[in-house]
Amino acid sequence: MTPRQILIAYQTLIIKELIRTFRIWPQTIMPAAITMTLYFLIFGKLVGSQIHPLQGFSYMQYIVPGLIMMSVITNSYIHASASFFGMKFQRSIEEILISPMPNVIILLGFITGAVIRAFIVSLIVLCIALLFTHISIAHTVLMVFIILMTSIFFATAGLINAVFARTFDDVSWVPSFVLTPLTYLGGVFFSISMLSAFWRKLAMLNPVWYIVDLFRYTMLGITDANIYLALFVLLLGSVLFFIYALHLIAKSPRLRS
Numbered sequence: 001m002t003p004r005q006i007l008i009a010y011q012t013l014i015i016k017e018l019i020r021t022f023r024i025w026p027q028t029i030m031p032a033a034i035t036m037t038l039y040f041l042i043f044g045k046l047v048g049s050q051i052h053p054l055q056g057f058s059y060m061q062y063i064v065p066g067l068i069m070m071s072v073i074t075n076s077y078i079h080a081s082a083s084f085f086g087m088k089f090q091r092s093i094e095e096i097l098i099s100p101m102p103n104v105i106i107l108l109g110f111i112t113g114a115v116i117r118a119f120i121v122s123l124i125v126l127c128i129a130l131l132f133t134h135i136s137i138a139h140t141v142l143m144v145f146i147i148l149m150t151s152i153f154f155a156t157a158g159l160i161n162a163v164f165a166r167t168f169d170d171v172s173w174v175p176s177f178v179l180t181p182l183t184y185l186g187g188v189f190f191s192i193s194m195l196s197a198f199w200r201k202l203a204m205l206n207p208v209w210y211i212v213d214l215f216r217y218t219m220l221g222i223t224d225a226n227i228y229l230a231l232f233v234l235l236l237g238s239v240l241f242f243i244y245a246l247h248l249i250a251k252s253p254r255l256r257s
Helices: 003-023 030-050 059-089 093-097 103-130 140-164 168-184 197-203 207-220 227-251
Strands: none
Touching (some): 003 059, 059 168, 059 207, 103 140, 140 168, 207 227
């Protein structure tokens, strides 16, 4: 394929993903807006009013970065896994695999669709947060970069899940029993300094904690973790998952059975 043909193929995949996102917006965008509004009302407004400020910020302000990152993680993962598995289930993915389109473009097409959805949802959550509290962003460029890398990381993980999944239950299992616990225990609603020494060490094994804490640094300028270590964890995980997903698209018998 010529570079122009590759670009057209890439654009076509992105357009397909965007059409899917906006065609079923009550399932892809609306739930995040409703869920995050409830989090702000219950945890931020009602519970947060009883909690002392954390590191110089009100509890409402403190949980905003974590809730934005929660929506990015969930939506990027679900988008990539559901979209890819849907095509796999309908066997239409085979038409893409036998086309002259490079495997890396196929992978980037699905990831880009998930990234765009994650950015849309994160912007919606930020707008909702501004209805409840004042937020000033400490590092805007880094914040955008972290959203980008986080959505790539979890979109790639979702696609890997879709490759191995045999039923729709296999796709929904990981978000329910892996992502949700990791996210809730990843410092979204609390500071790691509030934990005892044992639980603090245990929390530091959670990769989501590093991502949430890094994103909180970009917004509020405060951190519990080493930001360079957190950035390294995120970048390394994204690269490893991307390489593995590319290998699966090229070689996995799950896509060719």
